[in-house]
Amino acid sequence: MQKVKGAADWLTKWFTLIVIVWAAINYFVPSLSLWGKSSTGYMLSIVLFGMGLTLSLDDFARIFKQPLMVIVGTIAHYVIMPLIAVLLCWIFQLDGPLAVGVILVGCCPSGTSSNVMSFLSRGDVALDVSIGILSTLLAPVMIPLLMQLLAAQYVDIPWQSLFITALKVVLVPVVLGVACHMIFKEKIAKVTVVLPIVSQVAILLIIGVVVAVNNAKLFSPETLLAIPVVILHNLSGYALGYGFSKLMYRLYPKGFRYSQQKAITFEVGMQDSGLGATLALTSFAATPIAAIPSTFFSVWHNISGSVLSAWWRRHDDKYGIPADAENGRAVKAAAPTTV
Template sequence: MQKVKAFGDWLTKWFTLIVIVWAVFNYFVPQTSLWGKSCTGYFLGIVLFGMGLTLSLDDFRRILTQPLMVIVGTVAHFVIMPLVAVLLCWIFRLDGPLAVGVILVGCCPSGTSSNVMSYLSRGDVALDVSIGILSTLCAPFMIPLLMQLLASQYVDVPAGSLFLNAVKVVLLPVGLGLVCHMIFGKNIEKVTVALPIVSQVAILLIIGVVVAANGPKLFVASSLVAVPVVMLHNLCGYGLGFGFSRLMYKVYPKGFRYAQQKAITFEVGMQDSALGATLALSSFASNPLAAVPSTFFSVWHNISGSILSSWWRNHDDRHAIHWDSDNGEKGSAAAQPGAPAKAHASDLAA
């Protein structure tokens, strides 16, 4: 098990680079992944089944014990990212499948990568996970609704298909994983060690399929415009998520402290791009280009999230900011000698 965990840690550390190499490989050798075009829903189901295996009733109790922060964070996610996507489509004059793909990834729930980034930045991991759970459970209802409202001007949005596919690849696997956890209890821990590896391999397979299916269209002008759009979409999510959480601190300082502000920043800015790509391939099968923004997002948000979490950690150390300070006050670590600035973020999840 130690070797499995060590390999999982290595894969997580180098995942962004591996994604880039894998995408390039599939661009030049598309036959590698084209076989999986009809299986992307199953690949994502594996990822979300693994998520369900890690859940327990305590996770849902935690949502009930801090409902305001979780609900507000989830609402912020489903308001900010879709509207920013629509604005960017208008600014860059995107149209057709590419615009649909940008809006679709904006309507997706928060990505599991945000949990890692929140952890690395010493954010509130428990809040991050709670918002991720709630936004994922809301996804089958929110995605069709938002897509119908925001993307129907570009193509006919198959709201029914989006709902059914989202239920099939989100709610059923998560629910099945949760049931398995309840039945087998602590024995599940023997399996969960390998879940990061399984999840990341499944995400790589999805990315490989999208790149292979769109290879000839990826590096033409009409597709490359999605790169700056995706980058701005993600960065605006970080900025607006952080600004929103700082504003909420003025309203409810007890709940939206510095660690919670970090968690909401990552939860708003990072998307479940694998879900976006899967839904694009299944519900917009005649327009596979709609999956391209999700693929670009998957690569970029891991890069930007790693940079931001590293910067945040170094910034806090440099200015002696305690991880559990009220609002990121400089020198707050010195005022709390019993709880050093470099306390591990996992302490927050306890």
């Protein structure tokens, strides 16, 4: 088990680099992953089933213990990221499937990577997990609803397909995972050690499929425009998520303290891009180019999240800001005494 944990830690540490290398390999040898085009839904279901296995009733109870912060954080996620996506499509004049792909990744729930980034930055991981759970459970309803409202101007939105697919690959696996956790209890601990490896391998397979399917168009003049859009989308999410949490601190200082501000920043800015790619390949199968923004997002938000969490930690250490600080203010040194 120790070797498995070590392998999981190694994979997590180097995951972003591995994603880039794996994407490059599939770009030059697309036959490696083309076989999985029809199986991305199953791959993502494995990831979310694993997520369910790690959850207990206590995790859901946290949502009710701090409902205001969880609900407000979830609303912020589902308002800020979709609207930024629409704005960026307008600014960069994106159209058709590419615009749909940008909006689709903006309508997805928060990504599981945000939990890791929140932990590394000394944020409120419990709040991060709670918002992630709620946004994921709402995904089968929120994604088709938001897509119909925001993306119908570009293509006809198959909202029924989006709803059914999200229900099958998101809600059902999570519920089954939670049920297994409740039934087998302590025995699940032996399995959860392997889950990080399984989840990350599944995400790599999905990325490989998207790159392979879009091999000819991945770096065309049209799709290259998605790279700055994705970067701005993610960074704007961080900025507005943090600004929103600072505003909420003024309204409710007991709840939206420094560690909660960090958690909401990551929860707003980081998306479940694996789900976005899967939905694009299934519900918009005729135009697989719609999955490209999710693929770019998957690589980029792991890079930006790692940089931001490391900077936040160094910043707090430099200025002596404790993890439980009220609002991120540096601890003032005592004034020197005069004799």
